Amino acid sequence: MKSKYSSLFSLPYLIWSLIFIIVPMGLVVVFAFTTEGGQFTLDYVSQVGEYTNVLVRSVWLAAIATVICLLIGYPLAYIMSRMPGFQQRTMLMLIMLPMWMNFLLRTYAWMTILEKNGLLNKLFGLFGLGPFDMINTQGAVVLGMVYNYLPFMILPLYSIMTKIDNRTIEAAQDLGANTKNVFTRIVIPMSMPGISTGITMVFVPSVSTFIISRMLGGGGNLLIGDLIDLQFLGNAYNPHLGSAISLVLMVLILLCMSILNQFNGDEDREGMLL
Amino acid sequence: MKRLVSFALCLMLLIAFSSVALAETSVEVVDEDYYTRFQGQDISISVYNWGEYISDGSDDMLDVNAAFEELTGIKVLYTTFATNEELYAKLKSGGASYDIIIPSDYMVARMISEEMIQPLDLENIPNAQFLDDQYRYTDFDPEGAYSIPYTWGTVGIIYNTQYVDEEDAHSWDLLWDERYMGEILMFSNPRDCFSIALKRLGYSMNSTNENELREACESLKDQKALVQAYVMDEIFDKMEGEEAMIAPYYAGDAIVMTDENPNLAFSIPDEGTNRFIDSICIPANAKQKEAAEMYINFLCEPEVAAANIDFIGYSTPNLAAYELLDEQMQQNEIAYPSQETLDKTEAFIFLPTKTSTLMDKLWTELLSNDENYSKWTIPAFLLAGILFSVGINVRRMLLKKKEDMM
Numbered sequence: 001m002k003s004k005y006s007s008l009f010s011l012p013y014l015i016w017s018l019i020f021i022i023v024p025m026g027l028v029v030v031f032a033f034t035t036e037g038g039q040f041t042l043d044y045v046s047q048v049g050e051y052t053n054v055l056v057r058s059v060w061l062a063a064i065a066t067v068i069c070l071l072i073g074y075p076l077a078y079i080m081s082r083m084p085g086f087q088q089r090t091m092l093m094l095i096m097l098p099m100w101m102n103f104l105l106r107t108y109a110w111m112t113i114l115e116k117n118g119l120l121n122k123l124f125g126l127f128g129l130g131p132f133d134m135i136n137t138q139g140a141v142v143l144g145m146v147y148n149y150l151p152f153m154i155l156p157l158y159s160i161m162t163k164i165d166n167r168t169i170e171a172a173q174d175l176g177a178n179t180k181n182v183f184t185r186i187v188i189p190m191s192m193p194g195i196s197t198g199i200t201m202v203f204v205p206s207v208s209t210f211i212i213s214r215m216l217g218g219g220g221n222l223l224i225g226d227l228i229d230l231q232f233l234g235n236a237y238n239p240h241l242g243s244a245i246s247l248v249l250m251v252l253i254l255l256c257m258s259i260l261n262q263f264n265g266d267e268d269r270e271g272m273l274l
Numbered sequence: 275m276k277r278l279v280s281f282a283l284c285l286m287l288l289i290a291f292s293s294v295a296l297a298e299t300s301v302e303v304v305d306e307d308y309y310t311r312f313q314g315q316d317i318s319i320s321v322y323n324w325g326e327y328i329s330d331g332s333d334d335m336l337d338v339n340a341a342f343e344e345l346t347g348i349k350v351l352y353t354t355f356a357t358n359e360e361l362y363a364k365l366k367s368g369g370a371s372y373d374i375i376i377p378s379d380y381m382v383a384r385m386i387s388e389e390m391i392q393p394l395d396l397e398n399i400p401n402a403q404f405l406d407d408q409y410r411y412t413d414f415d416p417e418g419a420y421s422i423p424y425t426w427g428t429v430g431i432i433y434n435t436q437y438v439d440e441e442d443a444h445s446w447d448l449l450w451d452e453r454y455m456g457e458i459l460m461f462s463n464p465r466d467c468f469s470i471a472l473k474r475l476g477y478s479m480n481s482t483n484e485n486e487l488r489e490a491c492e493s494l495k496d497q498k499a500l501v502q503a504y505v506m507d508e509i510f511d512k513m514e515g516e517e518a519m520i521a522p523y524y525a526g527d528a529i530v531m532t533d534e535n536p537n538l539a540f541s542i543p544d545e546g547t548n549r550f551i552d553s554i555c556i557p558a559n560a561k562q563k564e565a566a567e568m569y570i571n572f573l574c575e576p577e578v579a580a581a582n583i584d585f586i587g588y589s590t591p592n593l594a595a596y597e598l599l600d601e602q603m604q605q606n607e608i609a610y611p612s613q614e615t616l617d618k619t620e621a622f623i624f625l626p627t628k629t630s631t632l633m634d635k636l637w638t639e640l641l642s643n644d645e646n647y648s649k650w651t652i653p654a655f656l657l658a659g660i661l662f663s664v665g666i667n668v669r670r671m672l673l674k675k676k677e678d679m680m
Contacts (some may be wrong), residue, residue, distance in 0.1 A: 050635075054642045115517050116456075133456070136503050219462045219504030222641040233359050235464045235634050237366065262666045 028250075031243035044244035051227055051245065058224040059252065061138060062206035065145035069153040069202045070195070072146070077157035077194075078187065081164070092158070095151050107144055107215050114140055114216070136218030144212040145202075152201040160194030161187075196260050204253055224249055299331075299340040301577050304401060309346045309572070312565055318349035319373040319562045319569055322361065324552070325354040327376065327425075329578075329585035336581040342572050348565050357463070365390055371559050373566035379551045380465070382421050383414035383624030391555040393419045398567035401574035409551055409591035413623050421553035422570050425588040427525045428549050428611065428619060429466065430542040432509075432532075434519045443541040446474040448520060450493070455500045459512060459521035462504035464637035465622065466548070467494065470522055473545050479620045482629045491636040495643055504641065513538060524550070525608050526588035532608070540608045542615055549619035551591070 035041045048055075080091045098106060113119045114135040124130035134140055164187065172182045188195075210225030217223075224245065231242030303309065321339075331337025339350040355361045358381040364370055365385075377385060385391045396402060402410070402422060409423040433443050437457070442448045449458055449470065461467045469479035471490035481487060502518050510527070512518045514535045523531075528540040554573060556566050572578055579595035589609045590596055596604065603609065625633070 051638065051642070054638070057642070115515075117515065117517055214462075218502065220498060220501065220641060222638065226641075227638060230634070230638065233357065233363060235359060235630060235637070237359060237363055238631075238634075259663065259666070262663075262670070 028243045028246050031240050032247040033244075034240065036240065044240045045247070047241060048244050048248045051224075054222050054227055055224055055248070055252070057138075057221070058207050059256075061142055061223070062145065062203050065142050065149070065206045066153075066199055066203045068142070068146050069150050070199065073150060073153035073157055073198065074191075074195075077154050077161055078191075080154075080158055081161035082166075088162075095154055099151055103148060104211065106148065107212055110140070110144060110147065111135060111215055114143075135216060136220065138217065138221055140216040141213050141221055141223075144216045145206040145209065148212065149202040149205055152205075153198040156197040156201065157191060157194040160191050160197075164190050199260060200257060203256065207253065208249060299337050299344050301336060301341045301345070301575065301581075303345065303572070303575050303577075306345075308400070309568065311346075312568070313347040315347070316349075317562055317565055318351055319565045320351040320353070320371070321374040321569065322353055322355060322364075322372040323374075323376045325356060327354070327552075327586055328352075329581040335585055336578065338573070338578055338582060341578070342569060345572070346565075346568060348562075348568070350569070365557060371561060372557055373560040373562050374554060374569055375557055376424055376552055376554050378622070379412065379414045379553070380622035380624050382553050382555060385555065386415065386420050387624060390558055391420050392558045392560070392563070394422065394556060394570070395563075395567060398564060399571045399574065401571045404574060404576060404579075404592050404594040406591050406593050412551060413621050414551075415553070421555050422574065423591040424552045424554050424573065425526070425583065425586060426549060426551045426591055427588045427609075428542055428615075429470075429522060429524055429547050430528065430540050430608075432513055432521050432523050432528050432538055432540050434513070434516060434537050435539050436516075436537050437519045440539070440541075443539070444544050446470055446543045446545055448543075449522065450474070450497050450500065452500060454520055456502050457519035458497075458501050459509055459518045460497070460501045460504050461522060462506050464633050466522070467504075467637070467640075468633055469548050469622070471497075473543075473547065473620075476545070479548055480623050480625065482626060484632060487629070487632060487636060491640055494640050498640065498643065510534075524588075525611075526586060529587050529606065529608050542611060544618075546618035546620060549616065549621050551621065552588075 032045055033040055033042070035043070080088055083091065111118075115121070116131055116133070116135070118135070120134065121131040124132065168190070169182055169186060172186050177185065208225045208228075210223060210229045213219075213221050213223040213226055228242050228245050228249075231238045231245065329335045329338050331340060339352055342348065343350055355364065358378050361375060361377055362381060362384070365372070365375070375391075382391070399422065405423060409426055410418045412418075412423075415421045431443055431446075431448060433448070438448070438454070442451065448454075449460070461470075468487065468490050471494050472479055472481050472486065475486070475489060475493065477483070477486045477490070481490075503512075505512065509521050509523050510531060513521055513531050516535070516537070525540065525542075528538075532538045532540060554570050556563055556570075560566055573582070574592060576592065576594035576598055579590055579592040580598040583590040583592075583595060583599065584603075587609075590599075
């Protein structure tokens with residue numbers, strides 16, 4: 001009886017996901033493999049090959065951003081999870097605080113900071129350094145990604161690490177494990193689901209972003225998201241090619257995610273996304 | 275105390291409301307009877323226009339839409355778009371229906387060829403008599419059957435006189451001048467970008483010749499090293515804040531920028547430039563065609579057109595409205611360049627699909643072109659991928675062996 005009702009409650013979400021997730025995905029696939037007249041074609045999908053360098057650049061920059069996020073986020077999440085309750089809540093608040101502000105606004109702020117006459121260069125100028133070319137580079141794009149998506153790395157890591165019982169660590173220490181061993185044999189394996197969720201949640205939006213590269217990359221560092229944007233709102237309006245690129249991007253992300261899943265093997269899957 | 279606060283609040287509200295009411299809504303029209311036809315019939319038209327492209331009653335100026343509603347009893351549903359392509363995509367996808375749209379020249383031509391807009395009934399637009407013939411009958415709509423010009427303007431170079439010699443600003447070569455490396459901004463849309471490169475090489479802006487377009491693309495690639503960024507409206511901030519020294523942009527916006535920062539100047543290069551015309555059209559699937567024509571007629575009223583031009587800052591094709599502008603504006607050479615300069619301008623026409631696809635492809639090639647890009651990137655990428663997956667599998671096998679041994 002109970003299960004009958006609970007499935008009833010999930011109905012709104014089922015309908016929602018059918019209309020706004022499954023159907024659009026199907027449309028993307030259909031558009032990618034058809035011509036304007038509706039005939040089947042592979043032309044658009046094979047045309048995506050011409051943009052390989054854009055694709056590689058997107059994956060490359062997103063990967064760098066993800067690694068940086070992991071390097072910054074992991075220690076922070078660990079330290080946070082070992083703090084007393086009040087400090088934990090304060091830290092969490094500080095991480096969430098920037099997210100209250102609009103995404104565009106935050107990225108726009110970086111424009112003023114990194115500009116040639118911007119805040120950082122003015123600061124360097126006081127010490128007789130610079131000016132440095134910071135904006136409109138790939139480094140600025142990576143910075144934008146790290147800044148905007150870092151909370152998405154910290155939060156899943158933090159939530160999984162609070163579940164690691166202090167007694168587990170103490171037990172390992174009692175059994176003679178040194179700090180390094182405790183970390184590599186206990187903490188990392190137990191936080192693996194958090195790591196893979198964090199990587200997914202940073203990598204996926206980074207690889208498909210278009211506004212960060214436009215604002216901080218100066219338009220000359222085209223990413224795959226910009227390319228898709230061009231097909232739908234650009235000069236040569238071509239939703240078919242746009243869908244084909246989106247499809248390739250989706251397959252690429254799926255591939256990355258399944259490689260990532262290999263790491264988890266048969267371990268606990270709690271807190272994981274895929 | 276509480277009472278005082280609420281009193282103050284009431285007062286503030288009152289002031290707020292009265293200042294809203296101050297925006298002018300009454301206007302003198304040529305033929306008042308004409309506008310009475312739909313009075314009391316409770317109909318509405320939907321207008322799709324560029325952002326910031328109509329006098330909206332701010333700063334005590336005329337509120338055009340409110341004045342129209344008051345005069346005719348027709349309700350105006352007003353929405354805005356940012357690019358011609360966005361407008362096109364919206365109409366093409368068929369999701370929305372509009373009665374009035376305001377595309378630019380080449381988009382008008384494209385929409386005519388795809389039968390997305392319909393011929394106008396000029397009987398209903400008597401005020402078309404005020405329009406200058408050179409904007410009324412154009413390359414993109416020779417008979418003037420589909421479109422009524424709303425504004426026009428030119429593209430030129432905006433430069434900072436503190437750093438750039440005025441002499442240099444008479445040629446598009448300025449945008450390719452190595453002395454200003456990293457100080458140059460460029461359009462971030464392919465049509466405007468290529469038109470500059472084509473014009474600089476002495477070709478037509480509407481060239482459909484593949485070799486010419488490829489040559490233009492090569493020259494843009496050479497220029498890329500000098501370009502600080504490819505942007506659109508960010509140009510306002512960057513030029514006014516002296517973050518960049520040179521940028522091509524639209525004349526009307528140049529007036530705004532030179533007002534903000536007196537160091538800036540505008541020049542139209544001798545090679546010639548693009549003259550754009552934004553025109554009012556009625557989509558083929560419009561629901562209220564006659565009411566829409568009444569709206570067009572209203573926009574052509576000298577007083578209304580003058581108010582709009584005052585607000586927008588572009589140039590007017592309406593001769594009667596031009597007479598109403600203040601003298602300073604009439605003499606402004608940025609907005610109204612000499613006929614000699616205008617003769618050298620060229621309007622965009624609709625390019626065949628093959629050309630616009632090629633241009634888009636070259637544009638992506640240009641933007642994704644990376645000087646540091648090595649041909650080893652992709653092989654290295656593949657190798658890394660393979661090594662990675664081999665590594666995972668080896669690790670798994672080792673783990674399994676360990677387990678078996680235990």
